[in-house]
Amino acid sequence: MKKAIFLDRDGTLNVDHGYVYKIDDFQFIDGSIEALQELKSMGYLLVVVTNQSGIARGYFTEEQFLQLTEWFDWSLADRGVDLDGIYYCPHHPDGKGEFRQDCDCRKPKGGMLLQAIKELNIDPSKSFMIGDKIEDLQAGMKANVANKVLVKTGKPVTEQGKKLADYVIESVADLPKLIKQLKN
Ligand SMILES: O=P(O)(O)OC[C@@H](O)[C@H]1O[C@@H](OP(=O)(O)O)[C@@H](O)[C@@H](O)[C@@H]1O
Ligand SMILES: [Mg+2]
Ligand SMILES: [Zn+2]
Numbered sequence: 001m002k003k004a005i006f007l008d009r010d011g012t013l014n015v016d017h018g019y020v021y022k023i024d025d026f027q028f029i030d031g032s033i034e035a036l037q038e039l040k041s042m043g044y045l046l047v048v049v050t051n052q053s054g055i056a057r058g059y060f061t062e063e064q065f066l067q068l069t070e071w072f073d074w075s076l077a078d079r080g081v082d083l084d085g086i087y088y089c090p091h092h093p094d095g096k097g098e099f100r101q102d103c104d105c106r107k108p109k110g111g112m113l114l115q116a117i118k119e120l121n122i123d124p125s126k127s128f129m130i131g132d133k134i135e136d137l138q139a140g141m142k143a144n145v146a147n148k149v150l151v152k153t154g155k156p157v158t159e160q161g162k163k164l165a166d167y168v169i170e171s172v173a174d175l176p177k178l179i180k181q182l183k184n
Helices: 032-041 062-078 111-120 134-142 159-164 172-183
Strands: 004-007 045-051 085-089 128-131 147-151 167-169
Touching: 004 111, 032 045, 032 172, 045 111, 045 134, 062 085, 085 111, 111 134, 128 134, 128 172, 134 147, 134 159, 147 159, 147 172, 167 172
Parallel strands: 004 045, 004 128, 045 085, 128 147, 147 167
Antiparallel strands: none
């Protein structure tokens, strides 16, 4: 079984300008790409788990999301970071059409992580979930991910967030250092 880093997208890997779907609005958080390179070299699978309710809400189409995702995936591959999985939830209970669903994949539910664990043979007890919202941490809990990390680069950190998190760090750029410290 493999160890993995489950990565939230908006607010963790890129600046959350609010329902980002255009390449021009996609701004990597400082040091995030270098951190992913290092995490990869430490032997972690890198798995993105992102809520994209903008699709259900009609702010952008699934096709537009997939186009941005292709660009994002290639931008990282160009820098030596091959993502092992990208899982997304296009649903919202108040959404439109086929995407109006009270699904099992929207964080705080654990569906995306559970699917990745099964498909990629991940050991959650050796893995990390990193995100900017309580819902990210809760999804990690549902999937029994041992280490839940909250970053300060997205939504404001709340008291509840601090309580649920095993670690609070400035940004994903600090994750390799945190993991190395834990091992010593
Ligand atoms: O952080 P991840 O999961 O990668 O993606 C979050 C986005 O889909 C958007 O999710 C929304 O939450 P609601 O989905 O409307 O509750 C808001 O938090 C937006 O600011 C944010 O851009
Ligand atoms: Mg986020
Ligand atoms: Zn869903």
